[in-house]
Amino acid sequence: MCLGVPGQILDVDDSPLRMGRVAFGPTVKEVSLACVPEAGPGAWVVVHAGLALDQLDEEAARLMIEALAQLELGTGENHA
Amino acid sequence: MKYVDEFRDGHHARALAEAIRRKVTRPWTLMEVCGGQTHSIVRFGLDELLPPEVTLIHGPGCPVCVTPVALIDQALALAGRPEVTFCSFGDMLRVPGSAEDLFAVKSRGADVRVVYSPLDALALARELPHREVVFFAVGFETTAPANALAVAQAKQEGLENFSILVSHVRVPPALEAILASPQRRVDAFLAAGHVCTIMGTEEYLPLAAKHHVPIVVTAFEPVDLLQGILMAVSQLEEGRAEVENQYARLVQAGGNRPAQALIQEVFQVVDRTWRGIGGIPESGFGLRPEYARFDAARRYAVSDVGGAESPDCRSGLVLQGLLKPMACPAFGKACTPDHPLGATMVSSEGACAAYYRYRRFEPVEAP
Numbered sequence: 001m002c003l004g005v006p007g008q009i010l011d012v013d014d015s016p017l018r019m020g021r022v023a024f025g026p027t028v029k030e031v032s033l034a035c036v037p038e039a040g041p042g043a044w045v046v047v048h049a050g051l052a053l054d055q056l057d058e059e060a061a062r063l064m065i066e067a068l069a070q071l072e073l074g075t076g077e078n079h080a
Numbered sequence: 081m082k083y084v085d086e087f088r089d090g091h092h093a094r095a096l097a098e099a100i101r102r103k104v105t106r107p108w109t110l111m112e113v114c115g116g117q118t119h120s121i122v123r124f125g126l127d128e129l130l131p132p133e134v135t136l137i138h139g140p141g142c143p144v145c146v147t148p149v150a151l152i153d154q155a156l157a158l159a160g161r162p163e164v165t166f167c168s169f170g171d172m173l174r175v176p177g178s179a180e181d182l183f184a185v186k187s188r189g190a191d192v193r194v195v196y197s198p199l200d201a202l203a204l205a206r207e208l209p210h211r212e213v214v215f216f217a218v219g220f221e222t223t224a225p226a227n228a229l230a231v232a233q234a235k236q237e238g239l240e241n242f243s244i245l246v247s248h249v250r251v252p253p254a255l256e257a258i259l260a261s262p263q264r265r266v267d268a269f270l271a272a273g274h275v276c277t278i279m280g281t282e283e284y285l286p287l288a289a290k291h292h293v294p295i296v297v298t299a300f301e302p303v304d305l306l307q308g309i310l311m312a313v314s315q316l317e318e319g320r321a322e323v324e325n326q327y328a329r330l331v332q333a334g335g336n337r338p339a340q341a342l343i344q345e346v347f348q349v350v351d352r353t354w355r356g357i358g359g360i361p362e363s364g365f366g367l368r369p370e371y372a373r374f375d376a377a378r379r380y381a382v383s384d385v386g387g388a389e390s391p392d393c394r395s396g397l398v399l400q401g402l403l404k405p406m407a408c409p410a411f412g413k414a415c416t417p418d419h420p421l422g423a424t425m426v427s428s429e430g431a432c433a434a435y436y437r438y439r440r441f442e443p444v445e446a447p
């Protein structure tokens with residue numbers, strides 16, 4: 001359950017939680033971007049339990065999404 | 081079971097396996113710590129690609145699997161209260177307590193809800209001011225910042241109807257316990273990549289030095305795992321015991337500082353019991369005194385609730401790498417994912433469930 005799932009930031013608000021909408025393929029979720037203060041719209045982040053833990057580049061995100069799908073560890077149980 | 085050739089980088093994987101074969105001169109036992117790694121190894125048969133000298137054993141790597149029965153029983157007691165809306169990650173619902181699981185309590189009409197994030201539970205507490213919202217805060221270091229953020233925010237907003245039942249564990253003390261055990265079989269660790277995203281790699285330096293054990297922070301994909309194994313085997317063959325980072329594309333030595341600050345603010349290090357393993361000093365997080373009013377166990381006085389594990393379950397041995405799941409007499413008979421006796425059969429990342437899913441039709445090897 002510790003795997004993070006990559007998603008792309010759509011927008012960010014300026015509340016203390018730094019909530020933003022993040023797209024995981026067709027699914028869009030509200031995520032806190034408080035721990036990735038530099039990440040803005042368009043950036044790719046790894047999300048776990050509703051919190052973005054790290055920023056990564058698009059290529060790394062694509063490879064990780066592919067790997068999660070092949071391992072059937074997709075977004076379902078990973079608390080994205 | 082799928083084979084590694086079906087993975088996108090099958091050729092690279094075989095080349096790495098070949099490099100490991102050339103490197104190895106004597107038997108070594110490696111433990112992968114993370115359940116996602118175990119899943120990947122079993123699914124793609126990576127263990128079967130390795131030379132016979134290299135043995136992989138599956139570590140305690142899934143928070144769902146190591147949450148003690150007593151805490152599940154406390155969760156059941158809280159979920160059964162009429163005023164409580166109990167929120168949990170989905171994979172905790174089928175984890176057996178001493179008599180039943182959260183799913184059973186839910187089907188009797190209790191208000192048990194599956195959420196993806198503690199922030200969703202917090203939103204529920206705002207929406208339902210007349211309910212007591214309790215979140216089951218389970219996890220390794222990876223999940224701790226999200227849980228800390230939810231509690232800090234609840235305090236900030238003065239939300240009185242939100243609390244968490246904390247079952248947070250820390251990886252390094254568990255590795256220390258495994259190394260200190262008289263039954264120690266582990267020569268090197270593949271540490272869990274996503275845990276280190278938060279904490280970085282520095283925590284492992286004293287452990288590697290004290291026990292002279294190589295620790296390689298490794299991702300969960302087949303090629304990553306084989307690369308991690310090659311790095312660990314190279315260290316062992318060369319007599320080195322260092323902390324190395326295979327997952328540098330995500331993990332930085334210092335970890336994520338804002339996330340660490342959140343954990344620091346809300347949690348303090350406490351002793352914890354690990355299901356099947358027992359008590360390990362300083363192996364978890366609990367709420368700091370300033371946040372004690374968000375502690376559900378205290379608020380509802382359920383700290384003393386708690387029963388015993390099924391006597392037939394050997395998950396303690398499985399979690400320490402001392403028994404392969406299929407060598408457990410209950411495996412696939414009294415214990416299946418539909419009727420799990422132990423948590424390692426419940427979680428999709430538990431070693432017993434991974435073997436049940438991909439290996440159960442294969443002959444049982446000697447333990």
Ligand code: SF4
Nearest residue numbers: 394395408415422432
């Ligand atoms: S197979 Fe079932 S009973 Fe045996 S160790 Fe695994 S979880 Fe426990």
